[in-house]
Amino acid sequence: MSANAPRELRVGVVGLGWMGQVHSRALSRLPQHYPELGVRPRLVAVADPVVDDRTQRAAAAFGFEQVVTDWRELVARDDLDLVCVTGPNFIHRDVGVAVAESGKHLWIEKPAGRSSTETREVAAAVETAGVQSAAGFNYRxxxxxxxxxxxxxxxxxxxxxxxxxxxxxxxxxxxxxxxxxxxxxxxxxxxxxxxxxxxxxxxxxxxxxxxxxxxxxxxxxxxxxxxxxxxxxxxxxxxxxxxxxxxxxxxxxxxxxxxxxxxxxxxxxxxxxxxxxxxxxxxxxxxxxxxxxxxxxxxxxxxxxxxxxxxxxxxxxxxxxxxxxxxxxxxxxxxxFDDLKVIEAKRLVESILTGKAVxxxxxxxxxxxxxxxxxxxxxxxxxxxxx
Ligand SMILES: NC(=O)c1ccc[n+]([C@@H]2O[C@H](COP(=O)([O-])OP(=O)(O)OC[C@H]3O[C@@H](n4cnc5c(N)ncnc54)[C@H](O)[C@@H]3O)[C@@H](O)[C@H]2O)c1
Known part of the structure; x- marks a missing residue:
């Protein structure tokens, strides 16, 4: 790989429904819109308990290397840099906290927890771990x-x-x-x-x-x-x-x-x-x-x-x-709409590269x-x- 080869950002996605697919697509498109970032996301693994034809087809279309049913298996991997939390609200707190505690960056959909208590718990885990985060407020x-x-x-x-x-x-x-x-x-x-x-x-x-x-x-x-x-x-x-x-x-x-x-x-x-x-x-x-x-x-x-x-x-x-x-x-x-998510991904990657939230x-x-x-x-x- 040459010295100028883009840095790889290894991605896991938890929940491959609508938002899971929008996040995956946004990350795939990132280098096309923002080559100057020098980052190439790689869609590594997806976790979704409903592994049916829809999930399999979606995972294959996006090029994920592995599909698992339990998000814990995904978060436990040591070959991921970023995890998208795009499942239903009730998993946001536990997955968000686990992602941060494992030292991975976090892109989490809104609402980031079922309550402000859960959301604060995710925020505290992000703070403690010193990882970067993005929340799904795409209209901004x-x-x-x-x-x-x-x-x-x-x-x-x-x-x-x-x-x-x-x-x-x-x-x-x-x-x-x-x-x-x-x-x-x-x-x-x-x-x-x-x-x-x-x-x-x-x-x-x-x-x-x-x-x-x-x-x-x-x-x-x-x-x-x-x-x-x-x-x-x-x-x-x-x-x-x-x-x-x-x-x-x-x-x-x-x-x-x-x-x-x-x-x-x-x-x-x-x-x-x-x-x-x-x-x-x-x-x-x-x-x-x-x-x-x-x-x-x-x-x-x-x-x-x-x-x-x-x-x-x-x-x-x-x-x-x-x-x-x-x-x-x-x-x-x-x-x-999907373009707004590419921008969200870009800002998160800038945060990761600079260590300063954007x-x-x-x-x-x-x-x-x-x-x-x-x-x-x-x-x-x-x-x-x-x-
Ligand atoms: N930012 C936005 O504009 C926007 C738009 C839509 C949804 N959302 C948010 O995104 C989240 C997902 O919404 P959606 O519309 O994509 O839902 P969806 O129903 O389309 O997809 C959810 C996916 O999560 C999977 N799932 C269920 N339990 C799971 C578990 N335990 N582990 C992993 N995956 C699990 C489901 O099988 C499904 O594939 C919600 O929190 C929602 O509020 C945000």
Whole structure:
């Protein structure tokens, strides 16, 4: 191997469902988008208890060298540098802690544990081991979000007054949506809170800043669902006996940010008509910015006009914003969801190479989990809760 040969990054993946495949794909593509990093990920082993045709085909397509059923066997290997934790929420704490304790770097999906306690345990293990971490807050990585954050920080919309962050989905809107692990707190920890509100809280914090307090409400609209087959994916329907749904479909909250600005958060997994309606709108004294995941490559702006009768413009994000230049040469050449994960992988690899955290880490997952805790506390006390 020549002196300039790329450094190999040996990867294990725990859970080869949707996110396991997205992480694997992101790591495979890393050298194509970021050759200058000088790192070549090698997909070594995957752990998934459901070794069926789907897992086998996926593992073969990605070129994994080994498929095992028990994640402990994977974490015990001494030939891995990085492990992706992309299984259901109930394994995140144990796998995350074990990965860090074994001295491997950690890329963990949100929510990084069923509770803030579990998330803090993963964070403590990462700290103690001195390994690097990335958490799956991919929406941060969109070039349009990066530009929105820069515009807000530069004062282009003046002092922030109020923000709306919405994460609305219909993935559980059908009453026959399978009663998978996502609907049982023993396995998921929470419903739409861990799943989408964690993203919303991180996005608002990333663009505007820390939250200071909130008051919230939550509701479960579909109280029973048909049982799922093992390994059922996110969008599957069930046909078995009906069982109870153990967590919330919907959350709303009023927010007060540390800078004194106000906000509104709304999230649903049962919103008929809404698919990935994820976005943020920030209003300041002199203008506003708005980003919507469904129009990932656009940013709506309203500034440099009078206070009244100002109108919105839509700009296509250009290669000057965020990481877009690594993907497309000019505006309106669309980037997609998977690209955000390539950026997440790039930031984690930068953290590994420099020993200095870049991008969202397990510590951001702790903040998101504490926001979820505050929402739960507020719905129970029916009052404002400080963060
Ligand atoms: N960042 C995002 O935008 C985003 C999007 C979707 C899901 N997620 C998160 O990713 C995680 C996985 O979600 P998904 O949609 O990929 O789920 P999925 O159901 O598609 O995949 C989960 C996989 O984990 C496997 N699994 C189950 N038990 C396991 C165990 N004990 N050990 C190893 N593997 C196990 C399943 O067989 C399945 O293959 C969740 O925590 C979810 O919140 C994040």
């Amino acid at each position: 990585n969109a070039p349009g979000v990066e530009r929105a954050k820069e515009l807000v920080a530069a004062g282009r919309i003046g002092r922030v007054e109020h923000t709306t962050v919405r994460f609305l989905a219909d993935y559980a809107a059908h009453p026959d949506g399978a009663l998978s692990w996502r609907f049982d707190n023993q396995y998921s920890g929470s419903g739409v809170l861990g799943d989408l509100v964690s993203h919303a809280a991180d996005l608002a914090r990333h663009v505007v800043g820390d939250l200071a307090e909130l008051v919230a409400d939550r509701a479960t609209f579909i109280a029973e669902r048909p049982e799922a087959v093992p390994g059922a994916m996110h969008y599957e329907r069930g046909s078995g006996t009906l069982g109870p749904v153990g967590n919330e479909d919907y959350v709303s909250a009023l927010l007060r940010f540390a800078d004194g600005s106000r906000g509104l958060l709304e999230s649903s997994r049962v919103a008929v008509g809404e698919q990935n309606h994820y976005g943020i709108e920030v209003h300041g004294t002199h203008g506003a910015v708005a980003w919507d995941f469904r129009r990932l490559n656009e940013l709506r702006t309203c500034f440099a006009q009078d206070f009244q009768n100002a109108s919105w413009s839509t700009e296509y994000v250009t290669p000057e914003s965020g990481e877009m230049a690594a993907f497309q040469p000019g505006a309106a050449n669309a980037m997609g 991008g969202a880490t397990i510590h951001d997952a702790v903040v998101a989990a504490e926001t979820v805790d505050a929402i739960v506390a507020s719905t129970e006390s029916k009052g404002w809760v400080e963060l």
